[in-house]
Amino acid sequence: AQTVTQSQPEMSVQEAETVTLSCTYDTSESDYYLFWYKQPPSRQMILVIRQEAYKQQNATENRFSVNFQKAAKSFSLKISDSQLGDAAMYFCAYRRGAQKLVFGQGTRLTINP
């Protein structure tokens, strides 16, 4: 069974600085998808970024980028120029094809003004 591990329960960063959240996963498949979701205090699950495993190029979305290392099964999220609104729980998730999303345990990110 696929597993997703986020080894950092909590992280904090100064406003305007850069922070990297770690995620590793375990799979024997070669074709799959990886996601980062953000959950602010409002509870809403918001998609931050998505990476297709067959693409070598790392996905970017404005201030958010990933470092996808397929051989190492690593999928970290980098947030540049951190803003107070980035404070949230961040979940890494794996999905293969039509199957379910498998989530990591989450990382709580605090932004210090």
Place this chain on the structure above:
Amino acid sequence: DTAVSQTPKYLVTQMGNDKSIKCEQNLGHDTMYWYKQDSKKFLKIMFSYNNKELIINETVPNRFSPKSPDKAHLNLHINSLELGDSAVYFCASSPRRGRETQYFGPGTRLLVL
């Protein structure tokens, strides 16, 4: 315009009661999901329907019964509620059974007393 909506947002009830949570998506998606987020924030799939057909049924007690009257709706009925059912329940949808991103509803916080 709300994409994935859930009602109610909050539900407080006594042990032993039966309750339902409704989910509707106006995105024209074919596939819908129910996830459970426990008190430690861990998210796990419960069910998935594709065009009203059950395609994922994790090891969930049979007190939980999903119902999909049409592909825009996926309701969750829970019989004989227990304390351990207290959680946040998320509905999600994706365009089709396959390689698409899942979009989440706002969640329903269920508290069983």
